[in-house]
Amino acid sequence: MGWNSVTKKIDSPVLADIADGTHFYFVHSYYVRPADPSIVALTCDYGGEFCAMVARDSLYATQFHPEKSQADGLNLLKRFAHLGNLVA
Numbered sequence: 001m002g003w004n005s006v007t008k009k010i011d012s013p014v015l016a017d018i019a020d021g022t023h024f025y026f027v028h029s030y031y032v033r034p035a036d037p038s039i040v041a042l043t044c045d046y047g048g049e050f051c052a053m054v055a056r057d058s059l060y061a062t063q064f065h066p067e068k069s070q071a072d073g074l075n076l077l078k079r080f081a082h083l084g085n086l087v088a
Contacts, residue, residue, distance in 0.1 A: 001026050004064075006042040006052050014060055014079045015041060022072050024052070024064035031063050058083060 005021045031050040034040060041060070042053035053062045060080065066073035
């Protein structure tokens with residue numbers, strides 16, 4: 001819980017401005033383990049690597065809270081809002 005850095009696992013227009021080491025705010029200590037590891041978009045290491053974001057087609061879900069993650073989180077939300085306008 002708290003501020004933790006992420007590692008990018010896929011290239012995606014939504015993640016274009018997210019660099020490895022970008023910090024996001026995590027509120028809970030649970031996480032998902034996708035059956036399909038290819039949908040893992042971001043990971044975090046907190047005593048072990050875990051999935052911090054999944055992405056598949058036009059579906060994106062984060063374990064962290066973008067709205068509480070300062071400028072980087074707001075940038076990610078803006079890219080979510082403009083998802084239809086982003087070019088792969």
